[in-house]
Amino acid sequence: MADTLSIRRVSATPDAYIPISALRSAGPSYAKLVDIGACIGCKGCEVACKEWNDLGVEPTANFGSYQSHKDLSPKTWLLMRFNEVEVDGNLNWLIKKDACLHCEDPGCLFACPAPGAIVQYTNGIVDFNQENCIGCQYCVTGCPFDIPRFDVHTRKVSKCNMCVDRVEAGLEPACVKTCPTNAISWGSKDDMLALADQKVETLNARGYDNAAVYNPAGVGGTHMMYVVPHGDRLADYSLPSDPTASPTPMTALGFLKRIGAYLMGFGVLGVVGHFLRYGPERLEEHEDHEPRGDTGAAA
Amino acid sequence: MADMADRILHRFNFAERIVHWVVGVTFVLLLATGLAFAYPALFWLTALLGGGPSARVLHPWVGVLFGIGMGFMIAIWIRDMFLSDVDWRWLRAMRAYATRDSANVPPAGKYNAGQKMFFWFQGLLAVVFVVSGVPLWFPEFFGSGLLQWMRLAHYLATLGGGLLLIVHVYLGTIAYPGTARAMIDGTVTARWARHHHPGWHEEQTRP
Numbered sequence: 001m002a003d004t005l006s007i008r009r010v011s012a013t014p015d016a017y018i019p020i021s022a023l024r025s026a027g028p029s030y031a032k033l034v035d036i037g038a039c040i041g042c043k044g045c046e047v048a049c050k051e052w053n054d055l056g057v058e059p060t061a062n063f064g065s066y067q068s069h070k071d072l073s074p075k076t077w078l079l080m081r082f083n084e085v086e087v088d089g090n091l092n093w094l095i096k097k098d099a100c101l102h103c104e105d106p107g108c109l110f111a112c113p114a115p116g117a118i119v120q121y122t123n124g125i126v127d128f129n130q131e132n133c134i135g136c137q138y139c140v141t142g143c144p145f146d147i148p149r150f151d152v153h154t155r156k157v158s159k160c161n162m163c164v165d166r167v168e169a170g171l172e173p174a175c176v177k178t179c180p181t182n183a184i185s186w187g188s189k190d191d192m193l194a195l196a197d198q199k200v201e202t203l204n205a206r207g208y209d210n211a212a213v214y215n216p217a218g219v220g221g222t223h224m225m226y227v228v229p230h231g232d233r234l235a236d237y238s239l240p241s242d243p244t245a246s247p248t249p250m251t252a253l254g255f256l257k258r259i260g261a262y263l264m265g266f267g268v269l270g271v272v273g274h275f276l277r278y279g280p281e282r283l284e285e286h287e288d289h290e291p292r293g294d295t296g297a298a299a
Numbered sequence: 300m301a302d303m304a305d306r307i308l309h310r311f312n313f314a315e316r317i318v319h320w321v322v323g324v325t326f327v328l329l330l331a332t333g334l335a336f337a338y339p340a341l342f343w344l345t346a347l348l349g350g351g352p353s354a355r356v357l358h359p360w361v362g363v364l365f366g367i368g369m370g371f372m373i374a375i376w377i378r379d380m381f382l383s384d385v386d387w388r389w390l391r392a393m394r395a396y397a398t399r400d401s402a403n404v405p406p407a408g409k410y411n412a413g414q415k416m417f418f419w420f421q422g423l424l425a426v427v428f429v430v431s432g433v434p435l436w437f438p439e440f441f442g443s444g445l446l447q448w449m450r451l452a453h454y455l456a457t458l459g460g461g462l463l464l465i466v467h468v469y470l471g472t473i474a475y476p477g478t479a480r481a482m483i484d485g486t487v488t489a490r491w492a493r494h495h496h497p498g499w500h501e502e503q504t505r506p
Contacts (some may be wrong), residue, residue, distance in 0.1 A: 012339035028503050113336045114351050134351035136336065137438045141446040150439060155352060248445035253454055255335055260458040267462050271469040280476045283490050 005168055006122040011112035030167065031192040032176060034097045035199050036237070038183035041080065041095060043068055045184065049078040049099075051161060052174035072098060074151035077160040085236045090247060094230065094237045097175075097184075100147045100160040102126045104220030105245035108269035111142025122225035124189065125164050130156040130291045141252065144219060162223070183274040187223070192225060199227045203222035218244040304490035308503050310481040311410075315375060319482055321368035329428075329463065333457050337404050339497040356478045359436040361426065369425040375498070376418060378407055385498070386412035408498035415471075420463060 006027060010018055029235045046068060049055070052061040060068055066082045081096040104188045107125045117132040118139060122229070128139075128148070135155035139148045148157045163173035171177070171226055172186040196213040203211035212231025215221045246254075311319070328347060332354045333342035344350040345354035349360070388405040389396070389412040395403035396413070401468075410418075431452040432443040441449075471478050492500035 012342060014339070113339070113342070115339055116324060117340055124328040134345075135356040136355050138450070141442070141443045146443070155356070237484070240483070247444070247447055249444075249451045253447075253451045256451070256454060256458070260454070260461075261338065263458065264461050264465070271465055271474075274397070275469070275473060278474075280473055281399060283488075283494050285476065 002030055005125075005164070007119060008122045009109055009120040010104075011053075011212060012115040013116035022222060027123055029122070029189045030162075030186065030223060031124065031189040032102075032162070032173060032186040033187075033192040033196055034183070034224065035183045035225060035227045036095050036097070037199070037203055037229045039080075039095050039097070039210070040181055040183075041066065041082065041093060043080050044178045046076075046078050046080060046132070047095065048174040048178035049160070050076075052166070053077065053161075066093070067110050072117055072147065072159075074149045074154075076149075077158070081238055083236055083238060085233065087230060092230075094233065096239065097226070098147075098238070098239045099175075099224065100126065100162070100217075101145055101225075102162055103162075103245060104221035104222065107142035107219065107247075107250075108139035108148060109142075110245060111138040111250065113138060114245065118239050121164070121165065125162045125167065126223075127161045127164050128156075128158055130154070130158065135156055142208075142245075144240055144245065144247075171282075189221075189223065196225060196227050203227070203229055210282045214239055216240075216243050218242055218277040222243065248260050301506075304488065304493070306489040306504075307486045308489055308492050308500070309485055310492075311485045313485070316452060316482055316485055318368055318371045319374065321373055322365060325365035325368060326460065328361050329358060329365055330457065330461055332361075333453075334461070344436065347501050359432065362432050366429045369422065369470060373422050373425075374413065378416045380418045382415055383408065386415060389413070390416070399423065406497040408493065408502075409496055417463060417467060420459065424456045424460050424463075425470065427452055428460075431456065444474075 007018055009015075012086060012215045048117050050057070055077065058069060058075050060070075060072060063070060067080065069076055069079055072079050078097065078099040081098050083094040083096065085092050087094075102124055103126065104124070106118070106120055109126060112118045114132050114134045117129055117134070119129060120126045123163075133156045133158070135150070137148075137150050137157060139157055140146075140150065148159045150157050163175075164172075176184045176186040181250065187195070193213070193215070198217075200211045200213060207293060208229045210232040211213060211227065214226040214231075214234070215230055226237075226239070228237055228239070231235070261286055302405075331347050332343075334341045335354065336342075336358075337496045342351070345351045348354035348357045355483075384405070389407060392404050393413070431449040434446055434449045435453060438446055456469050471482070475495065477488060478495075481487050489504060490501065492503065
């Protein structure tokens, strides 16, 4: 976790509790733009990610795909997915740069019960702070993109942190730096949105009529966006068409928690009130009365 | 009269008391840490099980103990917990019970209808706790959609269990002096039994 960046949100922490010293003036909001049409599948970004973040090697085996590993892991924060799909009679690689999208409204952060385990900076980066992580994996449940990965040995969750330590120092993330075709761009969110529109126009001119920008509104937009040549085939890119940061059960849970807090509070007040009104029931006072009920007891 | 009233009756045997306190202590620990996970303002309650990460590890194991305790509790008490005709009348007279209008409360047996309903609700909640708790324990084997609904179910059970606990502890302690000892050394006075459980008192004191 970077200590010198302005903070926007902290997990399980009301805004009022974020130390004022952390709320420096808001800087620019950054975004990474991945132009899938310009990706040549070299996986240099995967290597750069491993190197910069010191994630180490994970042995892999040939499983009939050009892909390096089957899935993300606590040590693999970035995975180029090579989905083999037939488009107009031709085999295509619909590549997805699978890593955290850094949602504007992060479902992981909303789901996290541990104060300070997930932080969102004003620059848009969503970062996990493993020191405060309790290992409950609610963030995994809350993420609409299935990104965070749990390490069974450390019992902590991790994911791409957008090279927050590089960004803090004014550098671009390692994957951006290394990409040989400039398929990954880095800049302010506004600039990247404008660049994305240009790239879509270019793709349209080349005959990709369905080219689109992936910046889903259900999570308030993302700080890693894609330009997808086949915008009508999001599922084939393994991209959810309508991700949301507040799915129905979580919205209901938030609402019920509010009501529940009042119910339990009033429950306690209720018994205190009852006690003050009726007091302890002293049986000595009942000696002269009939016992409870209408049958009478042997006495 | 006085010596009759001060006679000691045995209400709960050793096994019943052990089961009650296993369930009671585990439930309070589970409720405290569960509320800590639900409400950031109560996160400090995780200290009861050694802090956040260790509470996350231990909460499910304490839950296993709770589940086993509930299993035994249901097994040993279920025979006594079916509602009789008097119990249905008791439920309709709940207002009289709550306002200490003793004359209008139908005579309860060993357990009154309120206690029986408490038993059934707690049994139902235990099932919800266990069924929704297992996926939350091992989330890697379940889909996130299911897990979200399980979190909702687990919270609803927590809310129900918390409310039941408030009433249960109040009635068992300060509201009715002489009640808690039934779960400590297992005994009550005949006076207590005659007032609260006339039907049971009659059985126990019949020559």
